[in-house]
Amino acid sequence: MSGLYTDLYELRMAASYLRRGLVGPATFSLVIRALPPERGFLVAAGLADALTFLERFDFDDAELDYLRTSRSLPDDAVQALRDLRFTGDVWAVPEGRMVFAGEPLLEVTAPAAEAQLVETALLNIVTHQTAIASKAARCRLAAGGADLVDFSFRRTHGLEAAMAVARASAIVGFAATSNTEAGRRYGLRVTGTMAHSYVESFPDERSAFAAFATDYPTDTVFLVDTYDTLGGVRTAIDVTRQLRLSGPIGVRLDSGDLARLAVAARQLLDREGLTDARIVASGGLDEYAIADLVGSGAPIDAYGVGTRMGVSADAPYLDSAYKLVTFGDRPVMKLSPGKVTLPGAKQVFRGAGGGADVIGLRTEVAPPGHTLLLRPVMAVGQRLATTDEYGPADDVAAARHRFDDDLARLPEPTRRVYDPSTPEPTISPALQRLREDVLGALLDRRAAERLPVSG
Amino acid sequence: MSGLYTDLYELRMAASYLRRGLVGPATFSLVIRALPPERGFLVAAGLADALTFLERFDFDDAELDYLRTSRSLPDDAVQALRDLRFTGDVWAVPEGRMVFAGEPLLEVTAPAAEAQLVETALLNIVTHQTAIASKAARCRLAAGGADLVDFSFRRTHGLEAAMAVARASAIVGFAATSNTEAGRRYGLRVTGTMAHSYVESFPDERSAFAAFATDYPTDTVFLVDTYDTLGGVRTAIDVTRQLRLSGPIGVRLDSGDLARLAVAARQLLDREGLTDARIVASGGLDEYAIADLVGSGAPIDAYGVGTRMGVSADAPYLDSAYKLVTFGDRPVMKLSPGKVTLPGAKQVFRGAGGGADVIGLRTEVAPPGHTLLLRPVMAVGQRLATTDEYGPADDVAAARHRFDDDLARLPEPTRRVYDPSTPEPTISPALQRLREDVLGALLDRRAAERLPVSG
Structure with missing residues (x-):
């Protein structure tokens, strides 16, 4: 009972992946693209509910019947959903940590259909709770x-x-x-x-x-x-x-x-x-x-x-996105105006002494004196235990300690209630190179694709 | 299972009423005091969920245990909640109807403890859904x-x-x-x-x-x-x-x-x-x-x-209130700055040909050519069946017809998306008289109450 907590298009895409044997694995990255006005930082929240959702994700008989009788999906697609569970891996920023624009809060790697189906709920839960925690902070x-x-x-x-x-x-x-x-x-x-x-x-x-x-x-x-x-x-x-x-x-x-x-x-x-x-x-x-x-x-x-x-009255939502960053072995990105994404599974490196974070690839080694913000929190659909020095990534008391810790290191201009300054993470050289490579290939293909109609 | 879906102070007040035999009946009126900027009207919504909440309201063993072990309430008070159900009457504006500032969307008449305990959930449900319906409209x-x-x-x-x-x-x-x-x-x-x-x-x-x-x-x-x-x-x-x-x-x-x-x-x-x-x-x-x-x-x-x-981004909440308007036989009001209330159980009279509504007492006869906006929707804790020509007050299809009907009669300046005009309901002479009477008595008492300290 939870399979229908999704947009219909996720179900249609998932059914199409399954029918075509497009099993991925796909990695999706959940990021806040930009901070609202009057926000110097965000506070990661929602992971506990997100993991509970993933653990329980399935389709019960009533849900499958609805999909069939409403003709929302073809019968073979409905059949394919019957035994589907979330079997993927999740890396995430533990709750309570401060995060900044463009930093992944959560990354899912799973068979494409699974990763796609959970998009709506993950975005919903993490966007809402992060918006509220940030306002309350x-x-x-x-x-x-x-x-x-x-x-x-x-x-x-x-x-x-x-x-x-x-x-x-x-x-x-x-x-x-x-x-x-x-x-x-x-x-x-x-x-x-x-x-x-x-x-x-x-x-x-x-x-x-x-x-x-x-x-x-x-x-x-x-x-x-x-x-x-x-x-x-x-x-x-x-x-x-x-x-x-x-x-x-x-x-x-x-x-x-x-x-x-x-x-x-x-x-x-x-x-x-x-x-x-x-x-x-x-x-x-x-x-x-x-x-x-x-x-x-x-x-x-x-x-x-x-x-x-x-309701986070002055910023009741965040500009969040859950974007495909790798499919199979292939890093991907999109070019929609104002929504260009960074390819590849990522990590955020935070310096001990303050200063802006570095967004890099998950495979990179941390720069000296930096710690890893994203931690593994789920493997093969199973929730993992403690992940950092404060305790479980999704525990309220541990999250409170993490927040206090980040708060103590926050520079004064970012602490201001009125007109705070917002640290901008930098992009690691390795991620920048990957981005240029993928972009170059896409632009070449786009030029080629245009020929049939315009020619 | 729902008794704890309330603010703790509701439980404390309810326990105190019960201990003291303050059974009321109390009437509470749920109103939106003022419209947000850029709203010419609101659309009533949330009644279906509100009535479902009232029908199911009770305390299960786990909830009673929590109240006892957390020492949130004295033991006798917890005991008194065990068999409590919502046994009151509800009048409400059917879903889909347009409403304006100061018009009751819903009125509850019930033993004081019951009416008090359901405040938090009723406000939450009706405020949220009315805000969204109004934005979507x-x-x-x-x-x-x-x-x-x-x-x-x-x-x-x-x-x-x-x-x-x-x-x-x-x-x-x-x-x-x-x-x-x-x-x-x-x-x-x-x-x-x-x-x-x-x-x-x-x-x-x-x-x-x-x-x-x-x-x-x-x-x-x-x-x-x-x-x-x-x-x-x-x-x-x-x-x-x-x-x-x-x-x-x-x-x-x-x-x-x-x-x-x-x-x-x-x-x-x-x-x-x-x-x-x-x-x-x-x-x-x-x-x-x-x-x-x-x-x-x-x-x-x-x-x-x-x-x-x-999220109704430009107005993510409404200035709603659930205010005591009668206790026993006594009409009441409060004088808090900016939050003065109108005493007594009410009705809203809507003219067939457009024009501003009249807010009056429930006991008043409708002015000629006017219909009653509030309808009985629950009696002695039981949901009532159909209430107007479109069908049940809490049915989606009926609500859609009601909205279309009100929309067709809405004057052009109120329909504007930018800078709409907002009709202001008038207060009936009988309600005005009652307000003056209650206000006069309160001011007399306030003067008398001050003496012990200031004298």
């Missing part, structure tokens, strides 16, 4: 040391997208999520307090706060802006005293001028001796708003970041 | 009579998002999708031909085209831009003749100056007598690019629309 950069909480569940693109967002934001250092199912699924810290509707369900704010604090007396966070924000802070202080709440309380500001309200709330809380009370801000936040709040010196301890992070 | 407006095909699967936010996108685009009149699973799930027409990788898998373009047309001899569409677009068109013509293909062929242009290439391709095809050949354009298209191509007179018969539609 910018919130982390903006927040300085403040905590970040994923509040995006209600406005992601469907319920499953929310799971991916919670996980991607955890990879780049979000402290918690509001998403309960994601908490269970990935072992993330889950937090949550009250909404405006809770306050409105009581005759007045004071009775709502008292009820909530009675039911949840530790780490109670009061949502204070239902009627009047600073009035709400005062009520929260009263209730905290009245109920003699022991742990530090929090107040959440969800609307209005957050910088000004945070300062005023801090004064009220401190004046009443609640110096350990935390101020949480939320409401339409993203890395730009957070950077502005931090820049203004607003005394905010934690940010709830929702929709704009959860 | 603009592609329909731009395309004139040309066919539209959903090509978005590879870059939606996850695999499940792609299903919702295929369905939403079908509602607004897309002719087909490339998404095979969506085709099966929703009975949509699925189309697909070849990718660049297919062409590159053969020694040359000519042998690739010949192989594909041999395997798929009817309605063959050749992707012509792998090496050189017009060279590809000539090769497609040669192969069509050589194989004596009977049905009309097509050529797909996927890069470069599509307007110029379409004119040149049309000339080549016509000159060779292939006047029934179709020209398909794709590659980074959205309603703006389509409008420009149509405006330039480019002879394009069909548009493949992918990523930008599938």
Whole structure:
């Protein structure tokens, strides 16, 4: 059950390869061709779901019946899919690593039909999760040391997208999520307090706060802006005293001028001796708003970041491609305007001391002091175990360490939230030579092919 | 299995309501507060998935165990969730109808805990699918009579998002999708031909085209831009003749100056007598690019629309809210800056002859010549059958008729792709009076509440 999670053209091409004995092996390279505006780097994510998809890839009877009865494919082609599984090899950049334009995030080598059939899902999963992790990473950069909480569940693109967002934001250092199912699924810290509707369900704010604090007396966070924000802070202080709440309380500001309200709330809380009370801000936040709040010196301890992070609002997709780079022994490339590809299976070499990466051929030896970014993660359709010093390539905790590691080495101009600089990887001499060879052969053939019609 | 598809605060609030016997009933109203830039209207979508979610809402043992062992909720609260189901009533705008800012798309009346617990999922589903249907509808407006095909699967936010996108685009009149699973799930027409990788898998373009047309001899569409677009068109013509293909062929242009290439391709095809050949354009298209191509007179018969539609790139979320409007017998509203709500269960009245809608109370009688936009779709947790003259409120074919019907009546300034005008619904006198009454009472209470701290 997953074989139909693909574009119909993948099925038609795969059927044609199988019928013609075009078994490849083919290597496809998944790259982000260019970074969106206001992105200095991307953060690799989605590998765990991608590998799970590949492991489970098959066609069940209902799917085969659909293909037959809908006449989407000829009967012999449907028959050929019955026993098809993904039996290929995968190299990938472990989750959490920073990546740049043109660097392969993942490379598949498999019989042509298999490699083709999984294109749609691999592109979908890796593009989405990398876009979100990259956006969330910018919130982390903006927040300085403040905590970040994923509040995006209600406005992601469907319920499953929310799971991916919670996980991607955890990879780049979000402290918690509001998403309960994601908490269970990935072992993330889950937090949550009250909404405006809770306050409105009581005759007045004071009775709502008292009820909530009675039911949840530790780490109670009061949502204070239902009627009047600073009035709400005062009520929260009263209730905290009245109920003699022991742990530090929090107040959440969800609307209005957050910088000004945070300062005023801090004064009220401190004046009443609640110096350990935390101020949480939320409401339409993203890395730009957070950077502005931090820049203004607003005394905010934690940010709830929702929709704009959860859909990567200013760059909701990436310019990703899954391109054939070798077929059999033959390196290939295409020449479509703006979409010219680099031939051959690749590797990315990263220098220990910073500086731009080198994109080369997988068969090349790493330049001195450089490590290999792509690691083998699947062989003959089987997931491989640990791949680097942090742990499995698709584990959240390991990914978080990798991200922290890359973040620590990121040059300042690339860390900027506004107008960051974007390191451009260089191409190794060996890859450049291969590219010129393949290009020359293609141009010769193109000239020859034109003759029959134009002549 | 679905109870954890919610923000933790919903669970905490629900547990508190249950413990305190706050059974409501509560009515929540799901509205889009304001339209994004460049939107003259929205198209209601997501109801089918929303109702399925409500029907299946429950907590299985594993979910209850997680809540207990993670200490997310006290034990008595976990116990109280064990037998909880959604037993409420739902009124909603049927899918496919155009809606405007401030109009409820859906209203839930249920015991407070139930109504609260389903907030996250309902907002998520309806916001996402309405955003996509609205974006796709603009592609329909731009395309004139040309066919539209959903090509978005590879870059939606996850695999499940792609299903919702295929369905939403079908509602607004897309002719087909490339998404095979969506085709099966929703009975949509699925189309697909070849990718660049297919062409590159053969020694040359000519042998690739010949192989594909041999395997798929009817309605063959050749992707012509792998090496050189017009060279590809000539090769497609040669192969069509050589194989004596009977049905009309097509050529797909996927890069470069599509307007110029379409004119040149049309000339080549016509000159060779292939006047029934179709020209398909794709590659980074959205309603703006389509409008420009149509405006330039480019002879394009069909548009493949992918990523930008599938993520609603210029407006990837909507300013949606799920707000408490009555609790028990008491109408409620909140005063948070920029988020003031209208109290009471509502109805939207639409005039037969066009003109702005009227938002009123559900108990009001429709003004003469107006019909009711919100229909009962669920009662006591049970889905209801047909609700209007087109069929079930959550059926794709019925939704498509509703959309066509609303589209036919849409005034020209609202149909524009660039800078459309946006009709603003008016508020009925009865709803205005209720709002003033509730507001007055709230302001009085706020003044009274301030005294203890400030005095």
